Amino acid sequence: MEENIRLNKFLSDAGVCSRRAADKAIEAGKVLVNGKPAVMGQRIISTDQVVFEGQIVSNDNKKPVLIAYNKPAGIVCTAEKREKNNIIDHINYSERIYPIGRLDKDSTGLILLTNQGDLVNKIMRAVNAHEKEYVVSVDKEITGDFIKKMSDGVYLDELEVTTRKCKVRKLSKNEFNIILTQGLNRQIRRMCQMLGYKVKTLKRIRIMNIELGNLKEDTYRDVTAEEIAILNKMLEGSRN
Incomplete structure (x- = not known):
């Protein structure tokens, strides 16, 4: 050290x-x-x-770990042992790791876990504006007005902040795709609520260059060397 x-x-x-x-x-x-x-x-x-x-605690000769996990609903993205459904005990990985950021308990999809602290900070810091992509279904038909307002930024009363402009496109009558560069608490759910919609399902499908793909729910894979090389290139200049 x-x-x-x-x-x-x-x-x-x-x-x-x-x-x-x-x-x-x-x-x-x-x-x-x-x-x-x-x-x-x-x-x-x-x-x-x-x-x-x-x-x-020792960090001598620590092998870098970065895995991609398809989180099911009900699992909580915390290393806190008092939470019986915590993601660390659930995955039961052979080495000590922790999640990069969060997906709320009801949401599903891609979350990365690692033992590399600086990597966590570079990916998660809002100032670095790294992309995270989601597919969301809501309780009623999506309108052009909804897409425009979501894209332009929504003022969130509870957090007293307006969300950053983002990319939103309609996929079907009740489903849309959204790409965020910030990660406010329950951000997509809050944005939809402010516009009179309720989220039914929320799934993250990408973090920067790492995609969920066809990874089965409640399974994980090692992030590939090629993905890590691209990720590190994208993280150049990011604050930690």
Whole structure:
């Protein structure tokens, strides 16, 4: 490990959790450094012992992992063990990994999981504006006005924000395709609700260059070396 590294970055690089989740764990007293509770902003060196939720953490000789999973409804995108339907226990992968971002419990489709903290940050930071594509069905017929308003951006009362302009196209009477470059909480569901529609099904089919394709529901695959090469090229210059 590099000398004098921030503790949250160390935990992220070790595949324990994202930096944000690491900060929450530190605040909750779940992280010890040399037997003492860690503090926010703490830096560590290679000789320090880090314990996360009772387990010693090491990121030495860690093999990079990036998998694509077709999430079924009912699975929760969290590493929190107290959630009985958490995605980590459900997949039961042989190495410690965590999800890149979220799909809400009722949604299905593509989610990436990894042990590479910097990769998570580069993909997820809204400022980097990376594309995520969805197919959505709603409870009534889709109009041209609905498509235009969704594309132009919708003001969300609950979040007090207007969504970014995005690409939306009608697929059938009650189904549309949408490509977002931000990931607000339950964003598509909130956008539809503001326009008088209710989402019936929501499926993510692409994250940047990685596509769901014909991956069966509740199964995962390794992201290919070719996909990773393209992904890394797309992430050049992204903030982490």
